[in-house]
Amino acid sequence: MRSVVLALYEGAMLFEAATAIxxxxxxxxxxxxxxxxxxxxxxxxxQLGAVARVPSSPGFAPVRSAHTVIIPAYHDVDRDPPADIVNALRAAHARGARIVSLCTGSFVLAAAGLLSGRRVTTHWAHAEQLASRYPDITVDAEVLYVDDHPFLSSAGKAACMDLSLHIVRTDYGATTANALARSLVVPPHRAGGQAQFITAPAPPGGTHLQDLMRWATEHLHEPLTVQDLATRASMSTRNLARHFIATTGTTPLHWLHNQRVHRAQELLETTDASVDVIAERTGMGTAATLRRHFNQTVGVAPDTYRRTFRGRRTTPPNPP
Incomplete structure (x- = not known):
């Protein structure tokens, strides 16, 4: 039940394959x-990417008997993948294997005819192309990964790690997955989706929104609310939320919380201020509120974070 096969093929990409390894x-x-x-x-x-050639067991026989098959990203999504890997995947699915695609590896699974009626994700830059080519597939470009058993898929690049940790969590439990994440120095779970990384066209009034965000970061010590932001921007809260999501991929409230946490991180790294003082200076009011939001966002308590980063900076970084 723990046999995992990474199937390489001409055009497979290095980063995703290395993550699986x-x-x-x-x-x-x-x-x-x-x-x-x-x-x-x-x-x-x-051939992996442009820089590496990795010796491997000739042929795809292991794919046909593995419990889990991993397909790394496919370099040229405009071309059909090699027939031998497509046939091996079909045989693996017929036998009941769990099949994992990383990034644009979803194109390989789709070409094999395995994803009809399924929900899948891929790199946001190729999501529209995947959906257009295979209209019977539901392509979700918002998320970091999708588990539509027995098919699992990840968004681009670093999201391969998110999906890999999800698989470990499924197989071995949260404690083991969290320990592995600590060993790899990555978060055990990232909140949000890949929409936050998409460069969206600035909505009407985009410069005005940027001015608002700049103003808000200069006033984080104040108990700002979404209504305060909307009033400052001369918008309704609904209209403000629409502009925020189009520009940043997240809501005004979530953005505001993140800015407060980022400011708290800077103060923990660069000052000796107590958690109570930092809570006041970031607009969170109380140490309890700061600890709750900090834990939810960063994954550790503020005091733990300070001990970890103590000594890395002695003065705040110069602005760019």
Whole structure:
């Protein structure tokens, strides 16, 4: 049940393949459980990106018997993937394998005819193309990953790690997944989706919104509300939310909370101010409120964060 095969093919991309190797292919026996039985297969010396050729077990026979098959990103989504990997995936699915696509690897699964009627994600830059080419697939470009068992898919690049940790969490539990995340120095779970990384056209009044955001960051010490922002922008709260989501991918309230937490991080790193004082200077009011929002966003308590970063900076960074 723990056999995992990474299927390389001509046109597979390096970053996504390396992520799978790091998570599933490195012995993690120190986490308290026998780790995955990991195999890399594919055409001999498959080209990965532009810089590496990785020797692998010739052929795709391991794909047909693995519990989990991982398909890394596909470089040229305008071309059909190699027939041998498509046929191997069909055989793996017929046998009941769990099949994972990383980034544009979803195009390979779609070409194999496996995703009809399914929900899937891919890199936001290619989501529209995937949906247009395969209209029977529901493409969700908002999320970091999708688990539509037995098919799992991730958004681009770093989201491959989010999906990989989700798989470990499913197989071994949250404690093991969190320990692995700490070892890899990545968050065990990232809130939000990939919409926050999409460069959206500035909505009407975009400069005005930028001015508002700049003003808000200069007044974080005040108990600002979404209504305060809307009043400052001469908008209704609904209209402000629409502009915020179009520009930043998130709501005004979530953006405001994030700015407060970022400011708290800077103060924890660069000052000796108490948590109570920092709560006041970031507009959170009380230490309890600061701790709650800080924990939810950063994943650790403010005091823990300060101990971790103590000494990394002695003065605030110069503005760019």
């Amino acid at each position: 790091e998570v599933f292919g490195v012995d993690r026996g120190d986490l308290g459980s026998p780790w995955y039985d990991f195999t890399v297969c594919g055409p001999k010396a498959a």
